[in-house]
Amino acid sequence: MKTKSNNSLKNINKDIEFYNKNGYLIIKVFKKEDINSFENLIKSKVDKVIKKKRWKLKFYHDHVNKKNNTKLTKTSKRYINVNKKILNRIKKNKKISNLLKFKWSHSNFVIPDQNYLLGKTNTTNFTRINKNEVPFRIVVPYKKKYSISAAPPPHVDLNAGKVIKSNNRNKSPICFTLWTPLIGFSKKYTLQVAPGSHRIRHPINRIEKNSKYISPVFEKKYYKKFKFRRFNLKKGEAILFDVNLIHGGTENLGEQSRVNLEFRLYNQNRIGLSS
């Protein structure tokens, strides 16, 4: 018994050590049935824009045109609501809760509404923010020209909603992103991250001016000095990463349209105090 608990303590420490060094962890979070239900929820949202019957989300690129794709990419309705069962999958995940406890000294998170994420709200009212709205993203294969606006260049989520903040490295991160692929699990599809970049205080003046993306993106001259990696993931695995980790600029090099969810786990004790 003692050996078992010693071993799990060792594993927790290993994860935290890895996270501190690299700024991300790959974690098995969801079941296959969860992934399928996410896909159905997204499909029914997309169906409202693409008014066709009987089509598959992985062939999204065969059914959209530039106008529809832009409409879907830009809308503030680009999210699904997740239920309690899904929240519990995240809450009960040992790797996630251990990391949150280590960083926040508790593991209570909030998944906020779009207004909060887009920096369009002044409210600090917890129940108004706590809506479990999870943005999705669909990126068509690279060879299709209109893929560009759906895959933002490298950035940090700390600046999401155009609220530009300089990170204070001594502070614990206010939020973690759980990047979850639904279609496209190989390196050709998955999110590109720059390991270790979360440890740097990224200069605000290296953010591109007049960016058309929701997350202010870095100038090419700045991000090109970082080394990026992509991963082969399994269905149900996700990348949990630091709000100050550089990621993005991830072209879809596969044949199918890439679909993923971005869960934002905000520190419940600080959500009203984030600005």
Ligand SMILES: [Fe+2]
């Ligand atoms: Fe991002």
